[in-house]
Amino acid sequence: MVEPVVGAAEEVPEEDVPGAPGTKIRWLLSPGVGAPNFSMRLFSIAPGGRIPEHSHDWEHEIYVLSGRGVITISGRRHEVGPGTYVLIPPNLPHGYEQVGPEELRFLCLIPNRGAGGR
Amino acid sequence: MVEPVVGAAEEVPEEDVPGAPGTKIRWLLSPGVGAPNFSMRLFSIAPGGRIPEHSHDWEHEIYVLSGRGVITISGRRHEVGPGTYVLIPPNLPHGYEQVGPEELRFLCLIPNRGAGGR
Numbered sequence: 001m002v003e004p005v006v007g008a009a010e011e012v013p014e015e016d017v018p019g020a021p022g023t024k025i026r027w028l029l030s031p032g033v034g035a036p037n038f039s040m041r042l043f044s045i046a047p048g049g050r051i052p053e054h055s056h057d058w059e060h061e062i063y064v065l066s067g068r069g070v071i072t073i074s075g076r077r078h079e080v081g082p083g084t085y086v087l088i089p090p091n092l093p094h095g096y097e098q099v100g101p102e103e104l105r106f107l108c109l110i111p112n113r114g115a116g117g118r
Numbered sequence: 119m120v121e122p123v124v125g126a127a128e129e130v131p132e133e134d135v136p137g138a139p140g141t142k143i144r145w146l147l148s149p150g151v152g153a154p155n156f157s158m159r160l161f162s163i164a165p166g167g168r169i170p171e172h173s174h175d176w177e178h179e180i181y182v183l184s185g186r187g188v189i190t191i192s193g194r195r196h197e198v199g200p201g202t203y204v205l206i207p208p209n210l211p212h213g214y215e216q217v218g219p220e221e222l223r224f225l226c227l228i229p230n231r232g233a234g235g236r
Binding site: 078 | 120122123124127146151152154179183189191192198201202204205207210227229
């Protein structure tokens with residue numbers, strides 16, 4: 001029997017994202033806390049930070065909470081800000097850049113098989 | 119080949135939620151636009167609105183964007199506000215009430231089999 005989970009995102013410890021300058025991740029919901037199918041992570045990218053382009057065989061579903069940035073998918077640049085939602089299909093190269101004075105914060109959800117043992 | 123999707127939540131048409139006074143839903147990402155595994159919806163509940171308790175055999179992953187409310191899961195009431203994340207496991211009765219002067223807005227993600235043909 002899986003128990004409900006109710007938490008405050010700001011109380012979840014931030015972790016560095018290897019290879020991504022200025023970027024932190026909080027794992028909010030994952031298999032380890034009982035999420036049956038998909039995982040919810042909160043990313044923060046500080047001014048000047050970025051996540052270099054990379055690719056994997058699972059999708060991202062993204063919702064931008066605050067700040068501004070550019071998400072590049074298959075070489076095409078998309079300006080994003082609060083309220084932007086994004087589907088990055090599997091196997092497309094994608095990267096993120098923070099833009100402007102404010103930290104870029106977004107939710108990024110993935111199927112559990114991308115959760116790497118969390 | 120699934121194409122990327124990039125959109126602005128406020129440009130997605132709102133729909134009524136039957137049986138839920140004051141409640142609107144926007145389907146941001148769903149199987150119909152290529153989401154492979156799970157669907158992203160944005161709910162808004164106006165002051166005085168609510169979603170009565172109900173149950174189904176798929177989970178919810180929720181992130182509160184703005185406003186305040188109470189989410190009841192299996193009879194237990196949880197106060198929620200901006201930055202609250204919630205896992206509602208399958209088959210637990212749950213309901214939502216808006217609280218205070220401001221609309222309650224939250225993302226609610228479900229596995230695609232709950233997306234009802236979207």
